[in-house]
Amino acid sequence: MSEVTRPTLSDALTERMLELIRTGGHRPGDRLPSTRELSQRFAVTTPTLREALRRLEATGAIEMRHGSGIYVGADIERLVLPNPNMREIHAAQLLELLGARIVIEPPLAALAAEHAGGEELSALQRVLDEAGRHLRGEDAELHDANMTFHRATARMAGNSVLNEVVDSLLTVHGPEQREILQIFDDRRRDYEEHLAILEAIEARDAAQAESRMRAHLVDVKTVIEHRLQSPR
């Protein structure tokens, strides 16, 4: 057997699986034929089929649930994905990531102020209430509530692609974001800055929502830059 066999067969199978999903009109969550049926349909061995399935699983196009079957994945229609192989982020990358968020999130806060519906605003308020309850509690829960705030604000902007981009940026550095929370230890200031952003969005003041989101993220980045230069 050569070092790397069947590259084109695995590629072709991946294409056929995607075609099966597309032409079958299958949507995220829909169940697909079993491994056995698929191997028969495509006339390939199970190991070969499984290579193609793992490729599709790795990129969120399908979900393989143990003992249950194969389903269309939630990410199949996304344009942009977080890299699932990132395991650690270096300080320089973390700062670049915050630099990227400083460019992208403020205009989204402005769009959120223009587009948010009443229910979305109530939901955002509840997220901050939740954060408020965790202010003296566990890092993980406060972190989750804070990330939910940023995700929800991006979603309210009403552009699915930008929503995916922000979701990807927040997903890929989850553990590091928590580290930020520990470094950036003025939890109350963080919370109050979020509240001020919500107020501007509720007031439909796009310019203020944008400038408050920018000031907030610049604050976070500045504190982290400072701490990285002079660790305690």
Added chain:
Amino acid sequence: MSEVTRPTLSDALTERMLELIRTGGHRPGDRLPSTRELSQRFAVTTPTLREALRRLEATGAIEMRHGSGIYVGADIERLVLPNPNMREIHAAQLLELLGARIVIEPPLAALAAEHAGGEELSALQRVLDEAGRHLRGEDAELHDANMTFHRATARMAGNSVLNEVVDSLLTVHGPEQREILQIFDDRRRDYEEHLAILEAIEARDAAQAESRMRAHLVDVKTVIEHRLQSPR
């Protein structure tokens, strides 16, 4: 054999491969041990190993070159990836994608005006010279030159994460971008708008680079919206 076997083994192997790359200090392009060596090292069968390898290949963490071996992939350090499973984009998604580019690319043009080095500016000029030569030629070549212009401008902004985001957005809808070029048939206007952006970057005029990039992308989006509503 159950419907979906070994999910945790494949997960664990993926982790061990990533750990091997990380702890070995391997960089993109470095050659990794052969399939045979890896199966021995991890004490797994070749088909099981190959499932893990295909997962890593699908997300650009490794490259499997037929007859040559396994190499660390260029994308392993990216934070954001284009979805490799996108095959077609609907009109609504295409417009959302342009909406996303309208938010992200103009501030990058401003940053490019502030940060671009002399060599980068010459390279950008050469990209436009190339586009100019293809103005009456093949769609594919003009399209490539135009996409190179947008990618190069994003890269000049000096933030690797934003660069990955723009690269992902331009990669994922490559064929559809070409379609845009056919719809948006005023090739000369497109070219002249690119030239005007370059001039502003060369003049280190961040505000003008930003507003020209925004006007350019809004132009493209407006023309496409119009054409989609009233196809010829």
